[in-house]
Amino acid sequence: MRLILSFFCWLAVTTAAWADPITVHIAYSKTGNAQATMRLILDGLEQRGWRFDERATANPQLSNETFNSASQPMLMLWGTDLVPNRAHPAYRPVPTAADLLTVTYVVPRYICAVSNISAEDYANRNRVLTVATTVVPADEQYLTTLNQHLGTRHKIIKYTNSRELEAAVAAREIDVVMTSVGLRLEQQGQVRCLYNTSQFRVGSTPLVTDQHPHMPTRNFAAITYLLVRGLDTATLTRLRQDTLAVQRDYAPYTIYLERNRNPATPLMPDRQVQLIKELYNNIP
Amino acid sequence: MMAEWLLLAAAPLIGIVIGLMPGLGALFVMLMLYPMLLHVTPWVVVVFYSMIIAARDFSGSVAALGFGMMGEVSAGPALRERAIIQRHNSTRQALMDTMWASQVGVVVSTVLMLAAVAAGATTAGLFRSDVQTVFMLGTVMFLLAWADQAWWKNAMLVAAGYLIGMVGYNMRTSTDFLTFGNTYLVGGIPVLPVILGLYAVPTMLRIANSTAPTTAAEITQQWTMPTSWPSMLRGSAIGAVCGLIPYVGCVITSNLAHWAEQWKNSNSSLDHSLKRLSAAEAANNAAHVTSLIPFIIMGLAIQPSELVLLEVLHTQGVRPQDLAGLVFMIAAGVAVSAAFAGWMCSSVVSSLLTWFKKYYWTIVVTLSVLLLANVAWLGWTSDQTVYYLAVFAISLAVGLLLPRQLDVLPLVLVLLLQNQLDIVLPRFYQFYLS
Numbered sequence: 001m002r003l004i005l006s007f008f009c010w011l012a013v014t015t016a017a018w019a020d021p022i023t024v025h026i027a028y029s030k031t032g033n034a035q036a037t038m039r040l041i042l043d044g045l046e047q048r049g050w051r052f053d054e055r056a057t058a059n060p061q062l063s064n065e066t067f068n069s070a071s072q073p074m075l076m077l078w079g080t081d082l083v084p085n086r087a088h089p090a091y092r093p094v095p096t097a098a099d100l101l102t103v104t105y106v107v108p109r110y111i112c113a114v115s116n117i118s119a120e121d122y123a124n125r126n127r128v129l130t131v132a133t134t135v136v137p138a139d140e141q142y143l144t145t146l147n148q149h150l151g152t153r154h155k156i157i158k159y160t161n162s163r164e165l166e167a168a169v170a171a172r173e174i175d176v177v178m179t180s181v182g183l184r185l186e187q188q189g190q191v192r193c194l195y196n197t198s199q200f201r202v203g204s205t206p207l208v209t210d211q212h213p214h215m216p217t218r219n220f221a222a223i224t225y226l227l228v229r230g231l232d233t234a235t236l237t238r239l240r241q242d243t244l245a246v247q248r249d250y251a252p253y254t255i256y257l258e259r260n261r262n263p264a265t266p267l268m269p270d271r272q273v274q275l276i277k278e279l280y281n282n283i284p
Numbered sequence: 285m286m287a288e289w290l291l292l293a294a295a296p297l298i299g300i301v302i303g304l305m306p307g308l309g310a311l312f313v314m315l316m317l318y319p320m321l322l323h324v325t326p327w328v329v330v331v332f333y334s335m336i337i338a339a340r341d342f343s344g345s346v347a348a349l350g351f352g353m354m355g356e357v358s359a360g361p362a363l364r365e366r367a368i369i370q371r372h373n374s375t376r377q378a379l380m381d382t383m384w385a386s387q388v389g390v391v392v393s394t395v396l397m398l399a400a401v402a403a404g405a406t407t408a409g410l411f412r413s414d415v416q417t418v419f420m421l422g423t424v425m426f427l428l429a430w431a432d433q434a435w436w437k438n439a440m441l442v443a444a445g446y447l448i449g450m451v452g453y454n455m456r457t458s459t460d461f462l463t464f465g466n467t468y469l470v471g472g473i474p475v476l477p478v479i480l481g482l483y484a485v486p487t488m489l490r491i492a493n494s495t496a497p498t499t500a501a502e503i504t505q506q507w508t509m510p511t512s513w514p515s516m517l518r519g520s521a522i523g524a525v526c527g528l529i530p531y532v533g534c535v536i537t538s539n540l541a542h543w544a545e546q547w548k549n550s551n552s553s554l555d556h557s558l559k560r561l562s563a564a565e566a567a568n569n570a571a572h573v574t575s576l577i578p579f580i581i582m583g584l585a586i587q588p589s590e591l592v593l594l595e596v597l598h599t600q601g602v603r604p605q606d607l608a609g610l611v612f613m614i615a616a617g618v619a620v621s622a623a624f625a626g627w628m629c630s631s632v633v634s635s636l637l638t639w640f641k642k643y644y645w646t647i648v649v650t651l652s653v654l655l656l657a658n659v660a661w662l663g664w665t666s667d668q669t670v671y672y673l674a675v676f677a678i679s680l681a682v683g684l685l686l687p688r689q690l691d692v693l694p695l696v697l698v699l700l701l702q703n704q705l706d707i708v709l710p711r712f713y714q715f716y717l718s
Contacts, residue, residue, distance in 0.1 A: 025667065030311070030315055031311075031315075031591045031592055031595065032591075033595070036595045039318065043322075054665075055665060055666055055667040056665065056666055057471060057666045057667055057668065058471050058472075058666065059453075059467070059468070059470055059471025059472075059666075059668070060453065060470070061453070061467050061470040061471070062467050062468060062470065062471055062667070062668065065467055066667065083453075083458070084458055085458035085459070088453075088458065088459075088460075090453070090470065130715070135455050135456040135707070136455065137456075137457075137458050155714070155718075156714075157413075157711060157714050157715060158456065158707075158710075158711065158714070159707070159711070160703070160707050163584070163585060163591065164707075166583075166584060167408075167411035167530070167584050168411065168413075170406075170408040170411060170582050170584060171408045171409060171410075171411040171412045172408070173411075173412045173413060173715075188583075188603070252322060256598075259598065260598070
């Protein structure tokens, strides 16, 4: 009897499984790098006994309202680029240390030359280049700020997402591209990266602020993160510990980030809120 | 490795099932299998994907011909020809023709794919904004001239499709469009419930009311030769070219081939009907093979399901271009899968038709319930079950109230292409006119 009781006690202590699956709202669509990264984290957590029920709403307002009114434990994938309009009802303020579970994906933008253009050419006021970026307003805002800072008149062309930017690079219809997948394209020999817009040093690509130290926007990147609510303190502590362990040790996740040369892994929890706050300042 | 071979062996069956189930596309299969696929050898994942795509296209037409069910827009031509085929008790011949057409489409496009890769050809130029603008405008012009409808009716349908697609939160402007403060509308109007309610179900109901199930007299186990090789080759050529057109090609290809074949075979005889059907079916299969060319050569994903495939490969640190001999594996996978699906659906055609006849209404009702369940399930996976069902119900009411002779396909196709139209046309303006 004692043995059986001991076994159940051991099971209760070691298993992290929540009785019911925790609902995870993804405010984005079903596909994309951010979603893939989050899925890898959830996979890692499931291997540690957690259970999740994923819902990809592709509707930030619905996810936001559901999350805010949830009476059951819930996670939500959100990002700094999702609703960059402070007046919109779905706009979410900067998360706090209490409701942030973890940053799942950090996406610096890389400004890369498609044709034979150097950083000096890019800064040359007499040259007008076509610069491609996504439709995310903050991306265009950043390029406009950079244009103004350099005094250039480059033409900004907008594409739906990084997938379309890759197609534009392949079609060679642009001179320069600002994209989150710049380093991968550089490895494939399709572009040459001139700048990294963030403060995360990745490889040898110079930061914009290295070359232009007075650039007003000093750290520009998009971040996706998981928010949490409705868990009791003990369970939340276990979830945080397990999440950290997954992000540190779960091979599919770490390999994915490494291959995408993504600087999410070194981020410690106390730095995460501060960083998100910093990036929210870039919202126009 | 044994498990991977089993996965490949199951691929044609999975493809057949998703072809029969409205809304259950390759995207959902890939997403559902995503965690497992991360641990599967990269070339097996790609071959698995190409096999389910090849099998899916054929079984979709079987459902359309057998039960008058429409899972995808590409099955539209089969539905339109069904009345003539049923009137002549020729479902078996039609199924045989679609089987042959699928094989011809796959063979022609696979040869093209191999030639393109061998020649080191690139289709990158097709992704240029000016080229895409021409394709988009060409598609809109094609839809304005759709069927025998007045151009202004088609123009209104095109505008309605565009408007429905515009509803929701616009990432480009960070503002809402026609949401009236409704939370669900912020996510946009879901496309599948609209298409099923407005177009597929009303069409199916009309068919069910106007055509009788196949009679037993025509049911034999004999294989028959195709009605027309030239029609299949013409369809294959149209499909193979359309598949290369990014974003647009696979959406319009079977309808375009059907429309083009009408120029040559325009009357309501069985012979002409089967020729139009063959052309459409061949085009559909051909397009889905050649649409893989940008993926193989440049690692570019055009379809959402290809994006998931690409993510699986990237997670494993592999680019499609790096997989040696990938094009041959895909070609083999596509050929085997299409042949298997064709054999499955055609060699058991007698049993199928006997079954259709005996349980016609039971099957139709069951599939209709499954169709509704699919809408509900899609809604459930996005936490919007009631909203999806409401959109379906409203679309169905509108679809049933619209005049019978009004063909709403231009609305449906523009709705599917709205996102691309919305981004390509302003980009063309930015490039050349601003």
